[in-house]
Amino acid sequence: MADFVNYILNIEGSWFGYVVAALVAAVLILHVVAVGALLFIWMERKISGRIQDRLGPTRVGGKFGWLQTLADGIKLIAKEDVTPDLADKFLFKIAPYVGLAASYAAFIALPFADGVVGLHINTAVFFVLAVLGLEVFSVILAGYASGSKWSLFGAMREAAQVVSYEVPLGMCVVVPVMICGTMNLTTIANMQAGFLTNWLVFNDPFTFLTAIVYFTCATAGVNRAPFDLAEAESELVAGFHTEYSGLRWSLFFMAEYSSMFIVSALASILFFGGPHGPIPVTEILGFAGDSLGNPGMEAFSEETAKNDGFFAATQFGLILSRIIGVVNLLIKGCIGVTVMMWVRWSFPRLRIDQVMTMCLKYCVPLAAIGFLGATTWQALDLPTGTTLTGSHRYEYHELWTAGLKDKVLLDQDETADSSEAPIPHENDTQTEVNKVPLKTVPVSVLKGGER
């Protein structure tokens, strides 16, 4: 992107291209947050209406009430921004922004398709989860700073709940990371390319279990019903946002809906194939080219542009396949959000002790079983439902330990291969991998044998 801008303006290596590229990415993500919230709030109303045998919004903006949320947004902006006397003014004002910033920042590392990502981070899974976890501060600060008992109770519940549910959530997320052998979300998504059956959820029974537990814990983690104890209307008035009104109140909701989308998108990347649809249309038609094996491949290269002209440097097939990938991921994320809404309007809210019991007595043991089961499945090399595309998991692991093995076995002759410690993920291409003898023994087995 930066190269592209700099090429168009004919300024090589300038800061301008980078700034423009960053701004474009930021604005695009902002649209996912803001427009997504508009859409999701409308969906929430329609779905809740249908579930309760009502019509939902029907007037504003045509038959289906498309513009209802926009009208509400205008109303909220025009509303007076009230700050209670007892509130800690500074924290009260800043709390909604903290939440929005946290859920917005989590999008940085979320790959919408192969290469369509704000920032390539090797530990993207943990980064997304960690940043999303910061959203809890907005609720805690809002609850405390409001100077109201209801808000404080809501914040207390939120703190206890979110921190507890991070444990099973983390344990579930580790399963795909373990199977794919990487924490890079792009790589995890690309490994699941191909038909429906290649999705990790169908890898073995334990990943299926893990996917369900993940989604449950994610629902609790983003503070959605039936786990929305922090804003239990029947007990706490409105919980942590009792004292908020107007724009600040709507920011909380924007943060909530965008974090709902993030956890759904994360679920789809980890378990449901991410940007790869149930039928690999783009791969069959050959649009994607050889981009799958090269996560960092750019759709536009400045060097080719200089030599062969603009059109040679732009790979339209690749761009098209990425657009389809983005659409796939957005659809999957929306399905996840819809399921969350469906759950919200179908189940009654849990009590706080039930929430804790659910986490400690059911989710954590189930996540542990899923983790141990999936590990055992991999270690015993049992048949899996998936053929992970371009899976270098064993090869990668072999690469890391290959040198060690040589060292142990040959001992004296260590100058040969072992001194050049191989750098996997860098030499991603097949030829490089082939240099090292491949084995299909999981690293754990190998290691256990050696040590």
Added chain:
Amino acid sequence: MDLIAVAWPYWHQFFFIIFAATAVGFGFGVLLSKNVVRMAFYLVLSLGSTAGLFFLAGAEFVGAMQLMIYVGGTLVLLIFGVMLTAQKDFINMDTHTQDWILATIVGGSLLMVLLFAAFGADDWSTPQDINDAQVEATKEATPLGLALTGIRVDKLGDSGDAVDDGKSGYLMPFIIVSIHLLVVLIGAAYMARTKKLSHATDDKSSRAKLMLFKMEHESEQLEEETYVVTHRGKSALNPLDPQNEN
């Protein structure tokens, strides 16, 4: 057009200044603020910026862990404790002036020594040329994980007694830390236990089971425990509460 055509490859410095300024600035905020809740908030921002600096230095896994464990876990716990104890008298506590003076003198001299040490060694203060491919390879988390299980893939070329015996890995410290965490959890659960009262033991067995679960998992679970304890302590079971003496 001249301005935007300037090649400016100093992004590392740019972000370093941003993150360092926020880390240090909010660090000062922690020190100078009197309100304990605001201190906690500034601490969150300061540690978050520190995580940004970790990312900048190429330690992506540690940065993510800092955000996840430190900011997302430990500080939530801390803020939780702050909120439980933030009664009127304890929100704003003044420091004695003599404490300030003494601490400033000692801290200032300590800072002088540390800065002198930091810029004293030529090896540290001289920037080195960076090979991008090499840098990218160090950002992988796999070597870290393997090192925790005792395999040092980055030291395959080395030789020596310690390396040959497999002592360069971190398997032993890893296990020690695990056991340490277990001990800590048991100790913390013991410290934060509910004081024994007759009607407090109704659901004792279920609570014991809950506690077992917590010990087996993460330290953050402690928070739940303290939540239960303090709420009980405040509502009906606190022996210090004059309302409950009968």
Added chain:
Amino acid sequence: MLLIGTVSVSWYLAVGAVLFVLGAVCMATKRNLLGVLMGVELVLNGANMNFIAFGSKVLRPEGSLGLDGQLIALFVIVLAAAEAAVALAIALNFYNNHNTVDVDRANELNG
């Protein structure tokens, strides 16, 4: 000067030093038990910054600690979590028994 120069390990060490000193002063001056705890967190982060800087191949390709720096930083983070859990348990216990979080009033064991 810094904006167009190159960031070296020393600058990271300087940030670490400032955080360390701020934490130490915070520990010394705060009367709130939890404020003291926050000082401890700052000190640990200042120390961690040094480990990361020394272990960073980005800043110092030659002669850096390599993985050891990152690993020790990881251990510090984990142990800090444990430390905070215990310290918080002590703080809450103290608060429950004495109805205060003022460290100056924790003087029962004075001779």
